[in-house]
Amino acid sequence: MDYILNGFVEAFRLIFSFDPEIIQIVLLSLYVSFSSTLYATLIGVPVGILLGINTFKGKRIVSRLLYTFMSFPPVIIGLFTALFLARSGPFGQFQLMYTPQAMIIAQTILVTPVITGIIFNQAGTSGHEVVQTGKTLGAQKWNILILLILELKSVIMIALVTGFGRAISEVGAVMIVGGNIRGFTRVMTTFIAMNNNMGQYSVSIAMGLILLTISFITNSILYHFVMGDQNENRG
């Protein structure tokens, strides 16, 4: 038990020492995860809305595929991304392998179905009614899209935070395409995994606490937006 307790003591010491390497790892993690969540949002929100509100042949198959991709193992996504980005792969000429950009690509592929799936589900239920109502009030396509985004803003926020949570907590994909290179592609999760393998539990616990804090902050922001909106609704 002592080593766990000592691990926590050492963790707090590390956090408050403001170690430049730790700070760099945290910042890189945030940069990669925020970037991938942003790209996934730009793709997933409109695609989810369009798939949700429209009726077309093969919609069931699309929804099944989407839900399957939502739970796709990160290592598999990392593996496929690596195959495409590797020097001998189709995109090898861009030399992206083992760079933060490769990590962003892998995480975008990982997060996009999560965001698309959540939006798709909600747009399919309440989105259709919003579209019909917008039409009856004389709204044009552009007005309806803005109306849908505003009406689904709570769900979009939930999708965004869920996607960010998946991005920042995954280790498999970034380990494969990033390579955990010190000072270049090392992020919080790969750092924890590496130190755990080396038996350095204190630094793993320290980074775990930072991850938990970030998770708490993002969830608090979500709570503020979603619950704030619901309280306003009760007006």
Next chain:
Amino acid sequence: MKIEAKEIVKTYQDKSVLTLKGTHHHLVFEPGKIYGIIGPNGSGKTTLLKIMAGLIPMSSGNMLYNNQSLTHQTMTEMTYSSHSPTLFSRSIYENIAYPLRIRKVDKQMIDDTVNGLLAEFELNKIQTQNAKHLSGGESQKTALARALSFSPKVLFLDEPTANIDPKSIRIIESALKKRNHHDNLTVIIITHNLSQAFRLCSHLIFMDQGQCLFSGTPEEIMATSDPIINDFISYNRF
């Protein structure tokens, strides 16, 4: 706006839910009148109303609006409101203002119009309340005020006073009569309330099993010998 529904057929998964054929295969809705569509549940009333409002496609037939097919311009001159209206997650004031905002109406004009409607529908005390959390009557009044805000030429209503209090019903009926009288608004309303149909409408359409069995004045429907219509009326006597 004159609306004509000619030999409209609507099928869902190979099952016919609406077929305008026989004597009443061609329905004409003249501008400035209030039409009532009555009939038992599942008779195709809502399907017909939604087709006329351009919300669902017909399987076959012909819809004409002032002798022309449906265009986006025509859509902007008509509106539809159901018994369970979709109100937006914003204040009552903003819900009513929405059709005017998308038409880029001047701010002062929006304010004047919305305040007038809030007063008419007795919603001014709760105008800042979010429309997602209103009672049935308040929701209906908000939806109708929103529908009327941009002065449409045609108003399609699907049971707008179902399950709401008598005072709200009186306010809604009064607003409809006023718009019809002063602005020449055409109203096509589905109702299960025969006394309301007689109070409001100059023309009634009776539907049963996807077909139109009667089209005429309230006096004519009372004099009909059709057993299905007589049976419906006897159960809905006021």
